[in-house]
Structures are given as structure tokens and as C-alpha cells.
Amino acid sequence: MNGESRHTNKRIQESRAGRSIEDVDVLFEHPTVGDELDVFLGARVPVERGRHRTDFGTGKLRELIFGARGRYKAPAVQGTDVAATLTYENGTVRVEGVDLDLPSVEADPRSKTARAPAFRYAELLDVLDDRGVAVDDRVLDAPGLDVASTYELRGYQREALDAWRANGDRGVLELPTGSGKTVIGIEAIERLGVAALVVVPTIDLLSQWRRELETEFSISVGQLGGGEQRVEPLTVATYDSAYLRADDIGDRFGLVVFDEVHHLGGEGYREIARLLAAPARLGLTATFERPDGAHDVISELCGPLVHRIAADDLAGGHLAAYDVKRIAVSLTDAERTTYDEHREIFANYLARSNLDMRSGSDYRKLVMRSGNDPKAREALLANQRAREVMMNATAKVETLADLLDRHREDRVIVFTAHNDLVYRLSERFLLPAITHQTGATERRRVLENFRDGTYSRVVTANVLDEGVDVPDANVAVVLSGSGSEREFTQRLGRVLRPKADGGRALLYEVVTEETAEERVAERRR
Numbered sequence: 001m002n003g004e005s006r007h008t009n010k011r012i013q014e015s016r017a018g019r020s021i022e023d024v025d026v027l028f029e030h031p032t033v034g035d036e037l038d039v040f041l042g043a044r045v046p047v048e049r050g051r052h053r054t055d056f057g058t059g060k061l062r063e064l065i066f067g068a069r070g071r072y073k074a075p076a077v078q079g080t081d082v083a084a085t086l087t088y089e090n091g092t093v094r095v096e097g098v099d100l101d102l103p104s105v106e107a108d109p110r111s112k113t114a115r116a117p118a119f120r121y122a123e124l125l126d127v128l129d130d131r132g133v134a135v136d137d138r139v140l141d142a143p144g145l146d147v148a149s150t151y152e153l154r155g156y157q158r159e160a161l162d163a164w165r166a167n168g169d170r171g172v173l174e175l176p177t178g179s180g181k182t183v184i185g186i187e188a189i190e191r192l193g194v195a196a197l198v199v200v201p202t203i204d205l206l207s208q209w210r211r212e213l214e215t216e217f218s219i220s221v222g223q224l225g226g227g228e229q230r231v232e233p234l235t236v237a238t239y240d241s242a243y244l245r246a247d248d249i250g251d252r253f254g255l256v257v258f259d260e261v262h263h264l265g266g267e268g269y270r271e272i273a274r275l276l277a278a279p280a281r282l283g284l285t286a287t288f289e290r291p292d293g294a295h296d297v298i299s300e301l302c303g304p305l306v307h308r309i310a311a312d313d314l315a316g317g318h319l320a321a322y323d324v325k326r327i328a329v330s331l332t333d334a335e336r337t338t339y340d341e342h343r344e345i346f347a348n349y350l351a352r353s354n355l356d357m358r359s360g361s362d363y364r365k366l367v368m369r370s371g372n373d374p375k376a377r378e379a380l381l382a383n384q385r386a387r388e389v390m391m392n393a394t395a396k397v398e399t400l401a402d403l404l405d406r407h408r409e410d411r412v413i414v415f416t417a418h419n420d421l422v423y424r425l426s427e428r429f430l431l432p433a434i435t436h437q438t439g440a441t442e443r444r445r446v447l448e449n450f451r452d453g454t455y456s457r458v459v460t461a462n463v464l465d466e467g468v469d470v471p472d473a474n475v476a477v478v479l480s481g482s483g484s485e486r487e488f489t490q491r492l493g494r495v496l497r498p499k500a501d502g503g504r505a506l507l508y509e510v511v512t513e514e515t516a517e518e519r520v521a522e523r524r525r
Contacts, residue, residue: 083097083098083133083134083135084096084097084098084128084133084134084135084136085097085135085136085138086121086124086125086135086136086137086138086139087138087139088118088121088138088139088140088141088250088251088277089115090247091117091118091246091247091250091274091275092115092116092117092118093115093116093117093118093120093121093124093139093277094108094111094113094114094115095113095114095115095116095124096113096114097136098128098133100131100133102114102116102124102127102128103116103120103123103124103127104116104117104120104123104124105120105124117274117275118250118251118274118275118276118277119273119274119275119276119277119301121139121277121279122170122279125137125279139251139277140251140254140277141251141252142194142195142233142251142252142253142254142278143194143195143233144193144194144195145189145192145193145194145195145196145233145234146193147189147190147193147216147217147219147234148190148217149186149187149190149216149217150216151183151186151187151216153183153184153187154180156175156179156309156313156314157179157180157183157184157187159307160173160175160184160307160309161173161184161187161188161191163306163307164188164282164306164307165191166306167303167304167306168303169188169192169255169279169280169281169282170279170280170281170282170302170303171281171282171283171302171303171304171305171306171307172261172282172283172284172285172288172298172299172302172303172304172305172306173282173283173284173285173305173306173307173308174285174286174287174288174305174307174308174309175284175286175308175309176286176309176310176311176314176489176492176493177286177489177490177492177493178493179309179314181259181284181285181286182208182209182212182259182284184284185198185257185259185282185284186212186213186216188255188257188280188282189213189234189255189257190217192254192255192280194253194254194255194280195233195234195252195253195254195255196233196234196235196253196254196255196256196257197235197236197237197242197249197252197253197255197256197257197276197278198213198234198235198236198237198256198257198259199236199237199238199239199242199256199257199258199259199272200236200237200238200239200259200260201238201239201259201260201263202238203225203226203238203440205259205260206223206225206226206236206237206238207226209236209259210223210236213234213236217234219232219234220232221234221235221236222234222235222236223235223236223237224236224237224238224241224242224245225237225238225240225241226238229241229245231249231252233252235249235253239263239264239269239272242272243268243269243271243272246271246272246275246276247275249276250275250276250277250278251277253276253278254278254279254280255278255280255281255282256273256276256278256280256281256282257282257283257284258273258281258282258283258284258302259284260284260285261283261284261285261288261298261302262285262287262288262290262295262298264283264297264298264301264302265290265292265294265295265297265298266294270294270297270298270301273301273302274301281301281302281303282302283298283302283303286489286490286493287489287490288305288308311489311492311493321504321505322492322504322505322506322507323504323505323506323507324492324507324509325506325507325508325509326508326509326511326521327399327508327509327510327511328511328512328513328518329393329395329396329399329510329511329512329513330393330395330512330513330514331389331390331393331395331512331513331514331515332393332394332395335389335393335394338385338386338389339386339389339390339515342382342383342385342386342389343382343383343386345378345379345382346379346380346382346383346386349375349376349378349379350379353366353369353376366379366380367380387516388418390480390512390515390516390517391416391417391418391421391479391480391481391512391517392418392420392421392480393512395512396479396480396510396512397424397425397428399510400414400425400429400477400479400510401429403475403477403508404429404457407475410456410473410474410475411450411456411457411472411473411474411475412456412457412458412473412475412476412477413457413458413459413460413473413475413476413477414431414457414458414459414460414476414477414479415459415460415461415462415476415477415478415479415480415481415491416459416460416461416479416480416481417461417462417479417480417481418461418480419435419436419437419461421461421479421480422434422435422459422460422461423435425459426459429459431457431458431459432446432449432450432455432457432458432459433446433458433459433460434446434447434458434459434460434463435460435461435463436461436462436463438463443463446458450473451472462481474503474504474505474506475505475506475507475508476491476492476505476506476507476508477507477508477510478491478507478508478509478510479510480510480517488509491507492507509521
């Protein structure tokens with residue numbers, strides 16, 4: 001059996017052994033290690049980009065699977081003498097009746113057949129067709145989907161979708177937050193007219209996508225996650241639930257849409273794409289590249305980045321024009337002493353251990369060492385303490401007081417890295433707060449009050465970075481964060497929706513001088 005397939009099925013069975021699907025909303029939290037490394041030493045060697053496998057979604061292949069009009073064709077024998085039979089089985093494509101050297105296909109002694117990972121289905125069909133092999137294709141059990149949307153794509157949205165279609169209905173589109181990625185996904189579903197699965201990272205996005213699809217298409221939409229486990233020809237799933245169900249439903253869809261597709265690079269989540277046979281794959285994100293280089297994995301599983309639009313390209317038109325202002329603040333004498341002492345402990349350990357923290361693997365080595373090396377643990381804790389001092393500097397709080405006073409008439413979102421600071425700011429400035437500890441009902445209430453103007457400001461720690469439909473705001477204040485380009489882009493996107501008065505959006509980045517935070521901010525310019 002193919003090593004990929006055997007490993008995949010083993011992981012699925014292990015995951016199911018001790019967990020109820022209904023209870024799992026967050027099985028995998030895969031913070032990108034590289035996001036955190038930027039604020040450890042303020043520098044990183046650029047990740048070497050590997051070559052990814054070329055995309056196999058050609059026009060000819062689309063014709064084979066979906067037909068000339070883009071509609072899925074019921075499985076049928078091609079030619080008179082069948083040489084190969086393809087069937088879907090537990091996240092793999094079983095190949096029978098042909099003894100050829102086929103890519104990604106390996107012998108399975110137990111069933112006396114050969115298998116390939118399900119995500120290789122499109123590639124396999126293409127190769128067999130090129131070799132003139134007649135195929136009895138029984139892989140997909142995906143019905144047609146006759147739906148129509150009222151949306152009219154904007155020019156830049158149409159260009160993005162056309163680029164994806166020109167690449168054989170495979171690939172990733174990178175567009176800024178607020179530019180209408182969901183609309184593009186809906187249009188893709190309509191154009192292909194085949195059963196589709198939409199995979200999202202959060203319960204909030206699960207609800208948003210389902211609501212949007214039901215409103216546009218007026219059909220019942222299935223849901224996997226958030227307490228429901230119901231599959232329909234059009235289904236929305238969280239990454240966690242899709243991981244648990246992928247081998248069961250991997251033959252049910254001809255199209256899969258991965259929203260916030262950068263999550264697909266996580267070690268667990270990438271198994272979703274491996275187990276699905278869907279030939280058409282669309283990835284949507286505002287930030288495709290991952291500091292750990294895992295976007296190369298995404299390119300293999302979903303298709304390469306085929307179209308990119310930057311926020312600057314849409315600013316002043318489809319998105320609000322914006323300004324980014326950096327405010328430098330200083331540590332107090334006591335904070336500086338604490339910061340320097342802990343940074344020295346951390347730096348000295350790295351020097352002794354030959355770790356330079358320029359890659360995710362170095363950080364993982366340090367974490368592993370901390371389990372049995374007291375000095376490694378001391379270094380990790382020292383670095384964490386230094387970061388806390390840097391991110392929660394007293395001067396940042398005082399700067400926020402000035403900014404809130406200056407923007408009394410504006411709608412303001414304040415971002416921090418830590419819940420403790422959120423609650424301190426909430427208490428001092430009487431700001432409604434949203435953290436991971438905030439219940440769904442309370443979160444909806446706060447956002448609704450922000451939307452209708454009852455609240456004009458809100459403070460949060462990471463929760464609103466992505467996956468939440470945040471009401472219009474025109475000022476963002478970033479007090480602290482991971483330092484990653486992705487996080488910065490997501491937060492900027494929260495204030496970029498076009499303003500009714502045509503006004504400019506404003507993002508303040510409050511940075512502590514002479515710290516790793518300052519070096520990271522400089523490099524992001």
C-alpha cells in the first residue's frame with residue numbers, strides 16, 4: 001500500500017479512537033512556528049522555496065471529468081475494452097486491471113490491487129488518458145448542482161476566477177481581507193455545477209458561509225462541525241470535522257473550496273486534501289506564503305498560487321485608502337532592566353547550544369530539549385518573560401489612552417497578543433472585550449452592538465484576526481502581536497472595507513523601541 005495512504009488511514013483511525021466528532025471543534029491548533037520566531041531574535045533566514053509538483057488540472061482533464069459544459073459526467077466506461085478500473089476506498093483510489101508504472105501508485109498486497117492517494121485522482125486520470133488506456137471510472141459519486149447566484153463579480157474578482165479556471169480549476173487566489181473572496185468561491189461553485197465542499201477554520205466562518213450559500217442558492221446546505229454532522233451536495237465543514245470525515249466523504253464532491261487555505265499547511269489539516277478525490281480545488285487566502293515553507297505543500301495538494309492582488313492595488317477604489325502610522329514607545333527603566341536580563345539568558349543559551357532560531361526546526365529543537373534540559377526550559381521561560389515585557393509596556397497603554405481620546409468619533413478596534421492585557425484595557429477604558437474565552441452569544445452581542453453603533457470601540461486578542469465577520473471600523477490600533485506578515489495583513493484588512501464617506505482607514509502600530517519587536521516591524525516595511 002502507498003506509504004502516504006497507509007500513514008493517512010492510520011492517523012484517521014487513531015484520531016477517531018478517542019474522540020466524538022460532535023464534540024470536536026478545535027482538534028488542531030497549528031500556530032505557524034515561524035510567526036513567533038520573528039519576535040525572538042528579530043531576524044530569520046529566508047525560507048528556501050522548493051519546487052512543487054506541476055498542476056495536472058488541464059482543459060482536457062476537465063473535459064474528462066466534468067464534460068465540456070463543466071458539469072460532472074456520471075462515471076462511464078471510456079472505450080470498448082476496459083483496461084483499468086478506478087474506485088474510491090478510504091481516502092485512496094484503487095487501481096485494478098492494469099499493470100503499468102503509474103505515478104504515485106503502489107501495490108497493496110492485502111487487497112492484491114494497487115492504490116494511490118485520493119488527491120492524485122486527477123493526475124492519474126490524465127496519465128491514463130495520455131497513454132490511451134480505457135478506464136472504468138467509479139471514483140466520484142458527486143451529483144450535479146444546478147444553482148445560480150445573484151452576484152455580479154467585480155473586474156478584479158473576475159480576473160482572479162478566470163486565472164483559476166485557466167489553470168484547470170486548481171490553485172490558490174490571494175486577495176486582501178474585505179475584497180470579496182467568498183463571492184469568488186460562490187461563483188466557482190455555480191460555474192462548475194458539481195457537488196462542492198467548503199472547508200473553513202472557525203465556527204464563525206462556518207455559519208457565515210452556510211448563511212451566504214443558503215441565501216444565494218436557496219438550497220439546503222450540509223454542515224460538518226458546530227454540533228451538526230449532515231452531508232449534502234453542497235456542504236460546509238470546519239477543518240477539524242473535515243479531517244475526521246474526509247475518508248468517508250472523499251468521493252462525494254467534485255469541487256473543494258479551502259477558505260483561509262494557509263491553514264491547510266498544518267501537519268494534521270493537510271490530510272484533508274490528501275483524502276479527498278475532488279479534482280477541482282480552490283484555495284482562498286489573504287496571505288498564502290507561510291514562514292515555515294508549508295505553502296509548498298499547499299501547492300501540491302490544492303494547486304499553486306495562480307493570482308495575487310495586494311491591498312494597495314484596491315485601495316482608494318474597491319477598498320478604502322489607508323495609512324499606516326508607527327508609534328515608537330520606550331520601556332521604563334525597570335522594564336528595560338527586566339527585558340535585557342531575560343533576553344541575555346535566552347541569547348546565552350542559544351550561543352552555547354548552537355541554535356540560531358532562524359527556522360521553525362530550531363525552535364522545535366529548543367522546545368523538545370526543554371523537556372529534559374533545565375537550562376533549555378529556563379531559556380524558553382526567559383524569552384517568554386522578555387516578550388511579555390516588550391508587548392505589554394506601560395508606555396503602550398498610555399499611548400492607547402491618547403489615541404482613544406484623539407479618535408472619539410471613530411470606530412476603533414484595538415489588537416493585543418495577550419488576554420491579560422485585553423482585560424486590563426477593558427477595565428481601564430471601559431471597552432467591550434473579545435477573547436477566546438468569550439462565549440459565542442456574548443461575542444455576537446458585542447459585534448452587533450459595534451455594528452449598530454452602540455459601541456464605537458472594542459479590544460481583542462487575536463480572535464478577530466480572521467474568520468469573523470467584523471463590522472466596519474476605520475481605525476485599528478495594534479499594541480502587540482506575533483510579528484508575522486500574515487497577522488499584520490489580517491489586522492489591516494479589518495479597517496479596509498470601503499467607507500460610506502470615502503474616508504481613509506488608519507492603522508496605528510505601537511512598537512517598543514530597541515527590542516525584537518522593533519526589528520521585526522522594520523523588516524516588514
